[in-house]
Amino acid sequence: MQETFLSAYKSKDSFKGKSSEKTWLVSILKRRIIDYYRKEAQRQEQNISSYQLPFYESGDFVNHWIEQRAPKNWDTDNQIHYDEFHRILQYCLSLLSPKHSLVFIMKILDECSSEEVCNEVNISSANLWTIMHRARLQVRECVEKKWF
């Protein structure tokens, strides 16, 4: 609200008096609100895709597992747990970015060929492998966190 008056003051010279002051201020306010939501949407998109790989990025153990985030031993042989496991898996898939989850589901569930997926999502095959790699790391870690 304050910002509206501030930007109105800054651009007061461009106000030609064709419309009333009220209409003018309201139009600035509207634009401010739109800007806010647009920025918010961008921020969320970044948040979703900002998954950090569970490997050391530098040092002696570069590209090796960070121990706390490395895959532990799963005991999923027990049939009773199947439904629960499946529910968690669905939840974890929903946390992937829209593009990653689309690629993941097309590749595994629909068993599409790599070319089909690449054409559909418009990515190169090298990019497809990178996305699958990230998605698998992320889903696996999420399942482990929720389940064990």
Added chain:
Amino acid sequence: MSLKKILIKIMDFILLDCKQATFLVTKELEGSLTFWEKIRLKMHLLNCKFCYNFNVQNEKIDGILKATP
């Protein structure tokens, strides 16, 4: 540089590091590895419990997803 660090560097050179290994696991599940990639991956998985687990778990995830009606 300690002996352990040198050993890790040599092992990485021959047997891949974990990031490369998990990448190859991903590619293998989709069924497209070259002969040498297969050998190096197998050797890595024998030596690295974490990557071995990663492989088993992703096979399990695929299995459960595909079994869904």
